[in-house]
Amino acid sequence: METLELIQKLVVVLVCLYLSWRIFRYIWSFVDVEKDPLVVLVTGAAGQVGYALVPMIAGGSMLGLDQPIILHMLDIEPAAEILKGVKMELMDGAFPLLKGVIATTDVIEACKGVDIAIMLGGFPRRKGDSKDLIFRNVGIYKAQASALEEHADSNCKVLVVAHPANTNALILKEFAPSIPDENITSLTRLDHNRALNQISENLNVHVDDVKNVIIWGNHSSYVYPDANHATVDIGAGLKPVRELIADDQWLNTEFITNVQQRGQAIIKSRRLSSALSTASAACDHMRDWILGTPKGTWVSMGVYSDGSYGIQPGLIYSFPVTCEKGEWSIVQGLKIDEFAREKMDAVAKELMEEKTVAYS
């Protein structure tokens, strides 16, 4: 029949087209088309965390092994020599992905054309409370905000690490109004990773198999690590952490304090702040933001609150987010029990207080 013949011919043509397309794609993958380099700014690069972070960036741990980078490193005048030393070391490292390094104390030169900014610069946290750091940091972030606004790329993604991270990010947002709200975030991935580790140690599984904890709120001693929706991959599917641990008491007390005070514990051991894990968490944060989170997994990022989960808008608050195509979205519809509600509100209160202090 004619129609049948026609259909057969059509099918053959379609199959041929499809196969040719596949061949073309295969050949294209051999053509070594290098991506355009991304400009990454690291402030406070002469410090501990910066020294741990820059080789991770230059080695491709942050943006992937096929993404060339140009590094901009910024620090204050007194650290200019040290910064130069770091630049020399980066050159000596012969990193194939590193297409250029600018080491400067001039904030404008540092912010030119920046696609990704990681703000480590700020007063370092020592044994004690983080509240008195707020005052010292407001001035710094105000200046850097205007520089970024004027000179950085329009879609620049910003990650604030320096304590107090959430409030510094808020200051940055206030004084750089033309940077989109969703592009300014703060680091809570460190607490997220620490929480994953606490659970994996408790259950004696590998940390890779634990996922979906949530860090709510502020990266401080009020941080609330929530394991209510966390799961563990035990080979036969995903089991909720609450079930496996079967110790709500521990989850509601020790687990939380362990994560909250881990930073202090490390300072006590090393006599120095936790540079290695912070740098690693910063890499994870950026990488998941830009390259996307794996399916079925979410991560914690300090982002601009839009009122989800009853948290007042206008704060930088850590939520569970998934990322796709360079944009994050808050995971909605998670159940919040009373205990969690209390904790989340307590953290929100602390953030409001910090905000008031910062604005005064």
Next chain:
Amino acid sequence: MAKDPVRVLVTGAAGQIGYALVPMIARGIMLGPDQPVILHVLDIPPAAEALNGVKMELVDAAFPLLKGVVATTNVVEACTGVNVAVMVGGFPRKEGMERKDVMSKNVSIYKSQASALEKHAAANCKVLVVANPANTNALILKEYAPSIPEKNITCLTRLDHNRALGQISEKLNVQVSDVKNVIIWGNHSSTQYPDVTHATVTTPAGEKSVPELVKDDEWLKSGFISTVQQRGAAIIKARKLSSALSAASSACDHIRDWVCGTPEGTWVSMGVYSDGSYSVPVGLIYSFPVTCRNGEWTIVQGLSIDEFSRKKLDLTAEELTEEKNLAYSCLSVDEPSSPQLKTTSRKRKRKSVDIIEQFNAKMAQVLELKEKKLEMDILYKDTSKWILKLLNFIKNVVP
């Protein structure tokens, strides 16, 4: 299918270089993004707290490839089952310190670690010595761990190799990944010889020789060499601390190329046990150009060595021989523990007895000569008296 985890030992892990190195290992930069690792981190008891802090940070970072961390001050526990050992532990070099000052402190450390590795590490354990003086520490390690194959003990000169690549790329304003095949000959010290005679740059028009492109033999033979030789000191001056970042990065490069192989047409510099190639004395750990395949290195043979290079190669070999003797003399001050060392000290005792005898003989000769001199003096005095008398007589006689 996930690979079996590889055990990697890092000594001196509580220090600067260790802190930069362990995240690189845990992220898969050293052995590949699909190779799980178990990290053994070792340091001395005073650093136990700091070491624990490093372990806490490693687990906090939730590295997917890191299947376990053993943090200990016990060298036996640290060496058990180890497949790759990176010896960063040693006395650190500070501003103003010469490498030789550091030598004696390090020699005894490496002696004890050698025996631990020999007894407890895995069969084909690969060792990379980083702590300065790297070449000589590696040699000591080899001497005291005779059952570890010679070819498995290497020292780090990849740092200087990378620094040389960096200098060339800066000078020619090209990407460092396009420069290759420099050679670092000899000792990781100020006598090292960075040799670009065979180095090339990949340009769109093919591979070009570096000396041709640079067109400045003067710089290549002086400025370039001294910059690479003294880069370490320059970084200490700027940072007030040793170059941890680049050292860690090059340690990763060294092991990665050793284990996974060097790219086709490229060689790298590794400090390896000399077999006499290029007329370098046998029995030293000397940096050569090597290619790596299937986990084994081979010295690149047949490269032409011009006169200038020959002098440099010999100079650094000389320094290495001196360091070797210095190291052995440091060791003979302690109680000899191994039978090897007993015979060496006996030989040395005999040698010193010989020397004393020779000295005595020479002293006797000197005394003889002194006596002879005295006699001559007396004779001279007498003779001159007679001559004077004669002269007077002549004066009187001749009016």
